[in-house]
Amino acid sequence: MYIFVINSGSSSIKYQLFEMPEARVLCSGLVERIGHENAVLTHKIYKGGKEDILTSTEPINDHGKGLSKVEKLLTDAQVGVLKSLDEIDVVGHRVVHGGERFAATTRITDDVKKDIQQLFPLAPLHNPSNFLGIEVAEQIFSKASQVAVFDTAFHQTMPPKAFRYAIPEEFYSNLGIRAYGFHGTSHKYVAGKAAEYLQKPEAKIITIHLGNGCSMSAVENGQCVDTSMGLGPMNGLIMGTRSGDIDQSVIFYLVNREGYSLDEVNTILNKKSGMLGLTGYNDMRDITKAIDEGNANAQMAYDMYTYRIKKYLGAYIAALNGLDAVVFTAGVGENDIKVRQMVCQNMEYLGITLDEEKNAVRSKNLREINKEGASVKVLVVPTNEELEIARQCYELLAAE
Ligand SMILES: Nc1ncnc2c1ncn2[C@@H]1O[C@H](COP(=O)(O)OP(=O)(O)O)[C@@H](O)[C@H]1O
Numbered sequence: 041m042y043i044f045v046i047n048s049g050s051s052s053i054k055y056q057l058f059e060m061p062e063a064r065v066l067c068s069g070l071v072e073r074i075g076h077e078n079a080v081l082t083h084k085i086y087k088g089g090k091e092d093i094l095t096s097t098e099p100i101n102d103h104g105k106g107l108s109k110v111e112k113l114l115t116d117a118q119v120g121v122l123k124s125l126d127e128i129d130v131v132g133h134r135v136v137h138g139g140e141r142f143a144a145t146t147r148i149t150d151d152v153k154k155d156i157q158q159l160f161p162l163a164p165l166h167n168p169s170n171f172l173g174i175e176v177a178e179q180i181f182s183k184a185s186q187v188a189v190f191d192t193a194f195h196q197t198m199p200p201k202a203f204r205y206a207i208p209e210e211f212y213s214n215l216g217i218r219a220y221g222f223h224g225t226s227h228k229y230v231a232g233k234a235a236e237y238l239q240k241p242e243a244k245i246i247t248i249h250l251g252n253g254c255s256m257s258a259v260e261n262g263q264c265v266d267t268s269m270g271l272g273p274m275n276g277l278i279m280g281t282r283s284g285d286i287d288q289s290v291i292f293y294l295v296n297r298e299g300y301s302l303d304e305v306n307t308i309l310n311k312k313s314g315m316l317g318l319t320g321y322n323d324m325r326d327i328t329k330a331i332d333e334g335n336a337n338a339q340m341a342y343d344m345y346t347y348r349i350k351k352y353l354g355a356y357i358a359a360l361n362g363l364d365a366v367v368f369t370a371g372v373g374e375n376d377i378k379v380r381q382m383v384c385q386n387m388e389y390l391g392i393t394l395d396e397e398k399n400a401v402r403s404k405n406l407r408e409i410n411k412e413g414a415s416v417k418v419l420v421v422p423t424n425e426e427l428e429i430a431r432q433c434y435e436l437l438a439a440e
Pocket residue numbers: 250251252253280322323324325370371372375376
């Protein structure tokens with residue numbers, strides 16, 4: 041079975057083509073800077089253990105144009121990996137917000153699409169482009185089943201004491217206002233890998249996903265018991281451009297006293313805050329460079345970023361009543377040696393230690409970086425949301 045996975049972002053499309061159930065990757069790629077004159081398409085083909093990379097820079101106006109370029113590459117006479125697009129059985133879509141309706145992977149129908157649209161206000165940076173990806177894929181891959189895998193689904197096991205807000209009851213029962221949590225596909229994947237590594241399915245694990253968006257989850261027995269994001273993917277940890285937790289009074293102050301509109305405040309907190317707002321950079325590599333050049337602001341932002349993670353670690357150890365492993369994952373978590381070091385500093389009393397040499401090793405594999413004999417394992421587990429999506433699609437179709 042061929043499964044094509046699409047992660048459609050606001051200005052990018054990431055994709056991978058899998059042959060399931062062996063999970064062989066035939067090709068993968070990324071269309072970046074959609075809507076710009078110099079959009080970049082990077083396409084990788086895997087054949088006989090080797091990787092070929094094609095790149096092109098050209099204007100790509102919208103997601104439709106982006107996917108039609110990818111479609112041509114898939115069946116190209118020279119570099120194609122398929123004879124016809126009809127060979128693709130399933131297109132698996134990452135959809136960020138699934139509300140309370142979607143606790144599982146779901147076939148996309150008109151009804152499902154309507155619900156995804158209704159959730160636009162709750163995930164304005166994500167659901168609209170996920171939806172666009174679905175509409176475009178339905179046209180291009182018209183023979184395939186379209187399936188949605190929701191970021192929120194994994195967190196639907198949280199108990200009410202974790203997901204409810206202390207606001208009048210009717211806001212939950214009438215409007216569904218509660219914490220949903222995001223990056224669930226990643227948290228599920230890395231928690232599963234860690235439990236497998238520990239050979240302990242019931243393990244108590246804290247997963248720390250640090251990408252552009254950042255979130256943490258407390259997982260026990262493969263189930264999420266708490267997570268740091270809420271109604272939308274905006275609160276909790278400090279992120280690339282999002283503030284994370286903030287006192288609500290800040291919003292009222294800016295609107296009532298300083299005359300900002302609510303839309304402006306929304307844009308500030310979603311797109312102009314986090315590391316970008318503090319330092320002028322949202323990429324951790326630029327921030328590390330600035331720190332090395334003696335930029336005190338960048339150092340303070342880095343301290344804030346790691347301190348916030350530490351606070352959530354403490355909270356989740358308390359929530360789990362113990363801990364078997366801490367897992368770092370995604371762009372920053374997998375690559376930033378110093379972030380891991382600062383998070384784990386002075387945590388020995390909770391069993392969390394770091395072996396500096398192991399922490400400094402760069403690798404694309406799962407690795408253990410705690411000190412020998414420590415009671416808690418500290419692991420770096422590369423995430424693979426696309427593979428997890430392909431697996432879930434495969435399981436859904438196999439069960440039908
Ligand atoms: N070598 C590295 N060192 C530190 N940070 C890195 C490195 N490589 C990538 N990153 C960080 O990872 C982020 C992207 O992470 P990723 O998980 O790909 O995010 P997303 O899927 O949300 O786009 C970048 O913004 C950058 O800050």
